Amino acid sequence: MDLPVDILDVFIELGLTSAEAQGLVNTLKNISIKEDSEIWQQLISQVLTPEIPFSIHRFLHQQVFQRRIEQGVPAPAWFSGDPELSHSHLAQWLRDFDLCSMDELHEWSIQNREAFTRKLIESLRIQFIQQPEHIMNLSAGVENVDWLTEAKLNIVESCFRDKSEQAAIIFQKQNQEIQQLSYQELKKLTAQVANGLKEAGVHPGERVAVMMPMTPESVAIFLGIIAAGCVVVTIADSFSAEEMEVRLKMTEPCLIFIQDVISRNGKQLPLYSKLGLNRELPAVVLSEGESLQISLRSIDRQWINFLSNNTELSYVARNPNDDTTILFSSGTTGSPKGIPWDQTTPIKSAGDGFLHHDIHPGDVVCWPTNLGWMMGPWLVYASLINDATIALTDAVPTSREFCEFVQNANVTMLGLVPSIVSVWRNQDCVSGLDWSQIKVFSSTGECSNPDDMLWLMSRAGYRPVIEYCGGTETGGGYITGTVLKPGVPGFFSCPAVGFSWLLLDESGNKTKNGEVFFEPPVIGLSTRLINRNHHEVYFADIAPGPEQQVLRRHGDQIEALPGGYYRAQGRIDDAMNLGGIKVSSVQIEELLSQIKDVVEVAAIAVPPEGGGPSQLVIFVVINAGTELVVDQLQKEMQQLIRMQLNPLFKIHAVREIAQLPRTASNKVMRRKLRDLYQGADT
Template sequence: MEPVWYPKEPEGTRLYRFMAALGFEDYGAFHRYSVEAPEDFYRALFNHLPFPWRTPYGKAIEGGFPFPKFFVGGRLNLVEAALDHPKEALALIHETEDGHLRALTYEELRREVARVAAGLRALGVGRQDRVGIWMPMGLEAATLLLAASWLGAIAIPIFSGYAAEAAAVRLKDAGAKLLAVQDGFFRRGRRVELLPEARKTQALSGTEKLLVVQRLGLPLEAGEVAYEALSGEAPPPEAMESMAPFMLIYTSGTTGRPKGTVHYHAGFPLKAALDLALFFDLREGDRLFWFTDLGWMMGPWAILGGLILGGTVFLYDGAPDHPGPERLWRMVEAHRITHLGLSPTLVRALIPFGEEPVRAFDRSSLRVLGSTGEPWNLEAYLWFFRVVGEEALPIVNYSGGTEVSGGILGNVLVRPIKPMGFNAPAPGIRVAVLDEAGKPVRGKVGELAVLNPWPGMTKGFWQDEARYLETYFAKVPGVWVHGDLALEDEEGHFFILGRSDDTLKVAGKRVGPAEVETAATRHPALREAAAIGVPHPVKGEAIVLFAVLRPGFAPSPALAEEVAERVAEALGKPLRPEKVLFVPDLPKTRNAKVMRRVIRAAFLGQDPGDLSALENPEAVAAIREAAQGG
């Protein structure tokens, strides 16, 4: 596959200037330096991205997998890195779904964070106390994240779409002392009241205190504290050891309780800033809008990384197509967004609205497009590139995860970019694709692996060391096996084909579900699709494809045959789906990630595990019904 984007002025990027200052013109040589001389690399990085160390560190990396230490002996507070910018510069803009706008300069943000930190301290919150933050993307969400870190407490971002039990499981596991909740918000024009759920959560989890942001004006009960009433004299930000935790982000598991990934002051914030600077070329004064939620990694990532680099972070708490399909593009024009991040599934959902809602608004401020969360299919990628980016803007495809604090792979803007691919490993991360014997391969599908520790990798799972070791280090001793199925081509470009536990193995041939889905969605009737593997007495595993139709098409056996044949033509007859089942929707998270494990479990009549992250749980029932009818 040939590139679709080529760098026009690579010398103007932050990455090129950083490389040149170190004597490199080629990214390959620079990347080898970053992994072979990490002590020199990170000292140089801290000159490029100034971090206000209270106590300088001695060694950048000490020890190897599974429990390395980073920036040993150093002390800092991430808040100082995030807020140390010109006072008058704009830090945050928040637009609500119903159109209310607020903004804070860096000086105003610092004052607000200090006020909230003082109020939290008055409520008894101190070093390493856990604080739940249950609210959509907004000013208060960002302020509370920073205020908890100011005190040396540990923030627990919680997905705004959870119900009481899902939130309570996380807070109870963490032993949270306080829950900060927004009383509610609007979603597709409907009032969503979180405060009644938070009261149930408090009872279920045993959390001591409830702090409430009164967005809808719901009345408080005895013992509940209003966010606006917080006050007091803020102490200076706590000087924290580099590996002191500041945040737990819980990820949903197929079975068992959610996993609490542990992030520390000199880890997640540094990795977010590094990737935004060197992959996305985010500069001081740029405006970053990533469509996400605070409870997903990309929420804190955008807030912390964007602020550390002196950018303006745009926060939106509503649906991307409400009250109409032009909503995203109107906000891009109105707020002069320079960096826009969307998931492939969200792009696929926007395509049926056509090009007019996009082209009706001025997108000349955009410089970089971003994407993460799942593999692309070619049609959606090219639509994003051609319609939104007008074939001029790079798409920084970005893949890693919550446990990584950002990307393992991405696209640097000094190299050509191939559709749906990644042109480089992240600086400081040595990447390989491993075959079933654990050996590096090129040109073949294998497991994506990291061969060296990097600042930002989770400090294990909260109170569950055994599960952490089993998740990443059981397959190949001493190597982080990430769980993604990947391919590196002969030119060094990478492609993610899906989660390795989603991998389909039909008659001995492994194929990623994304390959099947891409082939299927080339049929004009399909809007999107999800492929799963199910037991088969002869092949070992067979493919079942769930398809969502475009408007104007109706399900029929003949159409199912046509779709199956499209897959066979593209991938070969052995990979022809055994069944094509039509459903109204696929189960997705709020950030539009399709949950294939849930689809497979529902189809087979098994326990689908944790469903709390789903935005549309009704889709699971439709899949069960389709399975019974199919």
């Protein structure tokens, strides 16, 4: 292997002792192969262990792939081995259809959408009470596709099937011993919830809210509501009382499951009290500890008193397009969109887990999330339908305790948002831990920092990070990764199988760097909203595609790179992702405009230098004659966001501007503000 003349000094400067540096130099000199990918594979299999400083890993990666990096060609850090090439689900599909590559499989899946969907349903062993007459009916057009015509099913049945003593959930609470709940035990608890709802007079089709952390009980509640033929309204436990109220008014549930308090970072935070004393919505209240920390209203019931004694689970037959869940996603206006998931949406979630995350029976899947975000239901379906185990802990995801749980629970698929990785790396949370059991990482919710993702891969002996991007309205991803292609840190490696989309410029022409437009139909893709006109939000005023096909707007900007790789460039529209949570700029602006002497506000998301999770930057126009004290204003704004929106949204910077740049139609030009901010910071 060719090395710089001063390599010994470089290694010492990067953290090795003289003896360690000399030993590494001698090892590298003995590598005789010349091809960069072969050199790297030898390094990660024989040399680069987690104990070696990451600065050495990064230096050698840049050294080995220097030519690719200089040419702007993605430089991989992981390569498929025999387990992936021989035993992955995607490899099996290639053999089944006599195909040779992911590109061929994707092309087949979009040219044969009905056959693809049928194959997916068969692979996932989706259970039907009445078989469908047709997989896909397009008589009303691709915008209003009718999936699984005339079928009857309840998707919860596919979560249990014939499993019994296998672990469905393993969980750890407050650093206690790791416990587990078998599929049979989870099924019984689910039955107690479903039968409890029936005994309480809740009928199929009615909505039931859940505002809880991710626990074995909340999983059973989620499944029990759907098994009973009802609809889960999921509300993230981090939301303020005001944001909770918005979602309750929008959906009008007949009941809510809620916990008394939540402990975070050693602090006990209220949850039940967010309901308010005067609200007439009855609650079933669970205790975080051994006993309730609050007093209940007369209309409320304790969890233990709600549960039915009937532990036999029956599945209420539903139509494929009947709602199972209502989640919320912010668009380009102030109020959140209410997005229903029907009985077919989980097929998309579980299918992505099966194909792109390669989840197998017995795998242990961990993803710090909440039922109020789409990855909560995704985790339930992608794990249970694929006969895997969900791993849950109440440890803070950015803590050392969480990383220890990943090790001790033998997690094999670990999902996360990029912000978490940055904290782990900065605080050295993984030091000394054995993550070698991890087969696949996955990252979603924000743009990834390639350097952070290289670090993450190195902590598990170099395992791939499946970048994963979609949305609540897609039920999964439209762009992702695969275990059949070399993994490039921070980059997507393929479109999702069965999902077709285009990159278009502002003139509607195909481009290598542009806005994403979907080409429906795709199973799992939303067809309605509960509080908006679905056509107006996704289809109105969009010209037909280059082949006169119907296109659906999404709002992401993606850059296509050599080798079939892609890089996320954030949002085109007024939405932003902060800490893995999608929020509308308008929501933030309306809130901050209440502050005294603030005339106008514009909120933008700006990627940090080198890429990574977006940072929230606020531009303000101040009343004439008012002296701006930036630190004081930022603290006031942060407090308002924490109290009324979400404490996870952190303001990175506040900038004063004389006048907001606007288009002729008076729309704020956020791209210009981003350019202005980034130009001022360079």
